[in-house]
Amino acid sequence: VLGSLSLGDGDHVLTTQHRYEAVANTLARNAEAWGAQVIEARVPFPLRDPAEIIAAFEEAWTPSTRLLVIDHITSPTALVLPVRELTQLAHSRGAQVLVDAAHAPGQLDVAIHELGVDYWTGNLHKWVCAPRGAALLWVAPPHRGRIHHPVTSLGWQQEFPAEFDWTGTDDPSPWLACTTAMDLHDSWGGARLRSSNHALVREARVLIADALKVELPHPDDPTLYGSMATIPLPGRAQDAPDIWNALIENHKIEVPVISWDERLWVRISGYAYNQPEEYQRLAEALCSICID
Ligand SMILES: Cc1ncc(COP(=O)(O)O)c(C=O)c1O
Numbered sequence: 001v002l003g004s005l006s007l008g009d010g011d012h013v014l015t016t017q018h019r020y021e022a023v024a025n026t027l028a029r030n031a032e033a034w035g036a037q038v039i040e041a042r043v044p045f046p047l048r049d050p051a052e053i054i055a056a057f058e059e060a061w062t063p064s065t066r067l068l069v070i071d072h073i074t075s076p077t078a079l080v081l082p083v084r085e086l087t088q089l090a091h092s093r094g095a096q097v098l099v100d101a102a103h104a105p106g107q108l109d110v111a112i113h114e115l116g117v118d119y120w121t122g123n124l125h126k127w128v129c130a131p132r133g134a135a136l137l138w139v140a141p142p143h144r145g146r147i148h149h150p151v152t153s154l155g156w157q158q159e160f161p162a163e164f165d166w167t168g169t170d171d172p173s174p175w176l177a178c179t180t181a182m183d184l185h186d187s188w189g190g191a192r193l194r195s196s197n198h199a200l201v202r203e204a205r206v207l208i209a210d211a212l213k214v215e216l217p218h219p220d221d222p223t224l225y226g227s228m229a230t231i232p233l234p235g236r237a238q239d240a241p242d243i244w245n246a247l248i249e250n251h252k253i254e255v256p257v258i259s260w261d262e263r264l265w266v267r268i269s270g271y272a273y274n275q276p277e278e279y280q281r282l283a284e285a286l287c288s289i290c291i292d
Contacts, residue, residue, distance in 0.1 A: 001098050001119045001137070002030045004147045005067065009035035012064040014057065014095070016043045016081075017261065018074035023100055027069060039065070045077050045261065046217035046232075050224060053082060057089060065095050072101035072108065072122070076260040078228035078267055079218065080108065087116045096143075102126065105136070106185055107194060107226035112138045119143070127227065127271075130181035131174035137164075188272055197227035200270030204279035205229040208268065211283035212290065227271065233257070233264040234290050240264055243289055251285040 007013065013031055015024070017040045024038075031038045041060035044052050057068075068090045073080050087097045098119040104110055106127025112120050120138040124130035139147050144160040155163035185193065202220065209216045214232045218224050235243065237259040244257040258265045266286065268279065 001121070001139070001147060002026055003150050005030075005096075007031075007034040007036040007066050010064060011036040011066045012062050013038045013067045013069060014041060014060055014065050015039070015069040016041045016056070016071070016074070018043060018045070018077050018079060019069065019071060020075045020100060020102065023069065036066075037064075043079070043081075045079065045230075046215065047079065047224070048219070050082070050219075050221060053079075054085060054089065057086060061093065065090075065093065068095055068097045070097065070099055071103075072099050072110070072120075073103040073226060073228070075103070076230065076258050076265065076267070077217070078103075078225055078230045080224055080226060082223070083117060084115050091116065102135075103226075103228065107197070107228070109191060109194070119147075124178050124181060125174065128178075128181045128185050130178045134174040134178050134181070136178075193272060194227065197270040197272070197274075198222065198225075200274055200276065200279075201225070201227055201229045201268060203276060204268055204270065204282075205231055207276075207279055208266070208283045208286065211287050228267055228269045230258070230265050230267045233266055233286065235264045237262050237264050243286075246289050247282075247285055250289075251281070253282055253285055255282060 011034065013027055013036055015027060015038060027038050039060055039062070041056040043056045068086060070081050070083065070086055072083055083099055090097045096118040099117050101120055101122035103126055105122040105124055118140045122136055124134040124136060125132045139160065147160060149164050149167055151167040153167040155165050189196070205216060208231050212234060214234065217230060217232060233243070240257045240259040247253040247255060247257065256267045258267055268282070
């Protein structure tokens with residue numbers, strides 16, 4: 001999408017400090033080519049009130065803001081952003097909205113066309129369990145003629161999405177498996193599975209924060225998180241790789257330990273195969289590494 005848009009010299013792209021690093025790089029590269037500037041709204045984290053999210057965007061908005069690039073669920077902090085409200089704000093001020101929803105399919109109930117967004121892209125190889133490399137891009141109908149695949153290949157100048165169908169000889173089996181993966185997600189419960197995943201994480205984040213004697217970084221509001229949650233860890237941000245290694249080597253636990261915004265965090269997830277006892281084990285392991 002970014003490769004197809006052409007912003008003007010001096011235009012502003014608004015994102016947040018929670019954005020995925022590869023997206024930050026792509027934004028920086030395109031902004032340099034356009035002569036545009038990337039601005040990061042500082043969405044507070046810890047977040048005390050969901051209203052602080054919109055307020056952060058309003059504060060960072062400038063008369064030159066043309067494009068909003070936001071996460072549906074942020075990667076380092078697992079925060080669900082109010083996409084519909086942010087889109088209303090952007091459209092009322094003449095900006096387009098591109099949503100990085102990598103984590104949303106399978107975590108959130110999403111009706112993309114009801115969000116009003118211009119562009120929305122999400123992974124199916126994460127929470128929907130399709131094979132790696134399966135993702136989807138949704139483009140609002142008025143923009144479809146202007147969005148091109150970065151690889152010019154056999155479908156060039158055919159209507160969207162034909163241009164995306166065969167961009168060179170590759171293995172399309174992850175895409176072909178998507179419908180089966182979505183059916184499987186539904187057969188495991190669909191909305192019920194998503195809500196039991198959320199319930200696991202809801203209990204686990206309290207358990208871990210209590211064990212570590214740290215404060216949870218946002219209220220227990222189901223609009224703010226899905227099947228992942230981020231919890232602060234006592235310790236230095238630069239110790240993240242050592243703690244991650246110690247969890248694997250000494251406790252056989254795989255979980256992201258994240259250095260973000262100069263602090264140390266752990267991001268937990270809940271899925272059909274997880275049990276509450278596993279978060280107890282994680283809490284004990286984190287206490288033994290970070291506190292003892
Ligand atoms: C918010 C976000 N955007 C983008 C990505 C990148 O996804 P992929 O590796 O499938 O390109 C991730 C991966 O974790 C992510 O969390």
